[in-house]
Amino acid sequence: MASVATVACAPVNFAAIPSPTTSVWHVLGLPIRAYALCIVLGIVAAVLLMEVRLRRRGVAPWASLDMAVWAVPLGIIGARLYHLATSPQDYFGAGGDPVRALYIWEGGLGIWGAVAGGAVGAWIAARQLGLPFAIFADSLAPALPVAQAIGRFGNWFNNELYGKATTLPWGLRVHDMDTSNPGHATVIDGEAVTKTGLYHPTFLYEAIWDLGVAGLVWALDRRFKFGRGRAFALYVMAYTAGRFWIEMLRIDEANKIFGIRLNVFTAIVVFLLAAIYFVVARGPRAYVVPDDAPETAPVAGAESDVSQVDVSASTEPQRAPKSYQVVSEARFEAYRRTGVLPPDTEEDVALEVAAGAHPHDAADPAGPAGVGEAVLATGAAAGNGHEGTSDAEPPASRTDEN
Numbered sequence: 001m002a003s004v005a006t007v008a009c010a011p012v013n014f015a016a017i018p019s020p021t022t023s024v025w026h027v028l029g030l031p032i033r034a035y036a037l038c039i040v041l042g043i044v045a046a047v048l049l050m051e052v053r054l055r056r057r058g059v060a061p062w063a064s065l066d067m068a069v070w071a072v073p074l075g076i077i078g079a080r081l082y083h084l085a086t087s088p089q090d091y092f093g094a095g096g097d098p099v100r101a102l103y104i105w106e107g108g109l110g111i112w113g114a115v116a117g118g119a120v121g122a123w124i125a126a127r128q129l130g131l132p133f134a135i136f137a138d139s140l141a142p143a144l145p146v147a148q149a150i151g152r153f154g155n156w157f158n159n160e161l162y163g164k165a166t167t168l169p170w171g172l173r174v175h176d177m178d179t180s181n182p183g184h185a186t187v188i189d190g191e192a193v194t195k196t197g198l199y200h201p202t203f204l205y206e207a208i209w210d211l212g213v214a215g216l217v218w219a220l221d222r223r224f225k226f227g228r229g230r231a232f233a234l235y236v237m238a239y240t241a242g243r244f245w246i247e248m249l250r251i252d253e254a255n256k257i258f259g260i261r262l263n264v265f266t267a268i269v270v271f272l273l274a275a276i277y278f279v280v281a282r283g284p285r286a287y288v289v290p291d292d293a294p295e296t297a298p299v300a301g302a303e304s305d306v307s308q309v310d311v312s313a314s315t316e317p318q319r320a321p322k323s324y325q326v327v328s329e330a331r332f333e334a335y336r337r338t339g340v341l342p343p344d345t346e347e348d349v350a351l352e353v354a355a356g357a358h359p360h361d362a363a364d365p366a367g368p369a370g371v372g373e374a375v376l377a378t379g380a381a382a383g384n385g386h387e388g389t390s391d392a393e394p395p396a397s398r399t400d401e402n
Contacts, residue, residue, distance in 0.1 A: 015169035017201050021192045023157035024183030033183065034157035039109075042147035043072055049143035050136075057135055058288040058332055060320040066129060067136055070121035078117020082110030086255055086262055111148065111243075112266055115236075130323035132286050132356045137232040142218040145239060149210035155203045159185070163200025163249035171198025200249045209242035225329075227285040227355050229277070236274035240267040286355040287332035290321035293341040326357035 023034045051064040084091060084101055087108070091101045122140070126133040155161040159175045175185035176193040185192040216238055221231045244267045254261045327341065328351040335341045344352070 016198055017170055017172045017204070019159050019173055019175050019194075020157045021175055021185040022183060023159070031183075035154035038151050038154035038157070042150035043068065045150060046140065046143040046147035049146060050139045053139035053143070054135070057139065057286065058324070058327075058335075059129075059131065059135065059139075063125075063129055063131070063320060064139075066320075067122050067125040070125045071118040072121070074121035075114045075118030076104065076109065078120070079109035079111065079114035080104055081117070082113025083108040085113075086110065087253075110263075112263075112270065115144075129320065130291075131288065132326060134227065134229040134232075134356055135286050135288065137229045138221070138226060138285070141221065141231040141235040142214045145210040145213040145217070145235060148239075149207040149214075152203045152207040152210070156201075161203060161250060161252050163202040163205075163246075164251050165197045166200050167198070168200075170201065170204075172201035172204075174199055199251075202246050202249050205249070206242065206246050209246065210239065213238040213242065225285040228281045228283040230281050233274045233278040233281070237271055237278065240271040240274070243267045244271070283354040283356065284329070284351050286326050286357075287329055288324040289327055289332060289335050289341055291323040291325045292321065293325070293335060294339065295341050295343065297338070297340050326352050326355055328352055328355075 020034070025032045047064045047068050050067075051062065054063055055061065080101075088096075090096060090108075091098055119137075122136045123133050126136050159177050162172055162174055165171075174195045176195055178184050178186040187193065213235060217231055217235045220226070220234060226234065244264060247261055247263045247267060250261070254263065256262060257265055327335070328348040331342055331344070331348055
């Protein structure tokens, strides 16, 4: 960086954004790091938001925790491996310190590796729970950028990953951090030392952008009911579009190709891959019910009326079933209302296949006659922009996804 660390003596800009002078506190001898706290808070927020969306697709309560058990550690490992692969000079070779490769609390987690590693963990969890992987991905789509927005404040506490010098009123004051006392700003004559001038608060730019991405994905997914992982692809496209221009502002050390930061190229490539998937993939949103969901109403007693039985408790499995089956939205809504799963029609089967199900029939393993034609018709409808809809409209009183 071209700036020199000095005690701040420039004219005071009261609109400037301050930076913390401390990013680690010791409680009972244990270090509490702001960076780690922000990551944990982000994970908690993402899990809770994803939990709401999973339940509204028929998944049993707290399946999000089963996913997090796998996705979080593998995501952190993937994030660190990406950082090490793209910045090896800081840890290996001449002047490097390999042991510091384990010090994730010092920063250095790449979002690209986090998504890849987390996806592997989510796939493992989906296999164990008997759920389509796309349900996890699409449920996480608006939740993940919320986690990223919260996590970016860890960079603010660390006084890192800021942008170029700026004269904008919301410029960021950056402290010179003491390498001999990690987590604390350098102090001279009782004053925290700041770098000369103000800098673009790229942590804040990305946090605001991420929240916008979350809102965009939530709104469009609610409107179009994306399936087959397309909501997640939309998140990837929106995030990488922002990461592209934000990355161009950053001035922290990074490996470059043709004088351009490596992450800029990564953002472009990932955006294109997500865009291709979003265009090519088609199919309605997947809904699931327990594989053993009753297909006939229970025999009513002499003093009871089936139509008056409260089935609200049956709309959501209280315990995780051994396996799930993908059903059409119409059958899912009927099951939520009555606790009874209506039989498949050819239209239902076509929608279920398009959503990712593998149809089977006891008399005909290949599925009911006419399914092939119905699936083709469903795909054609999806290609014409009818996302996850059928000729039969859902009940007018149904509350949309939020």
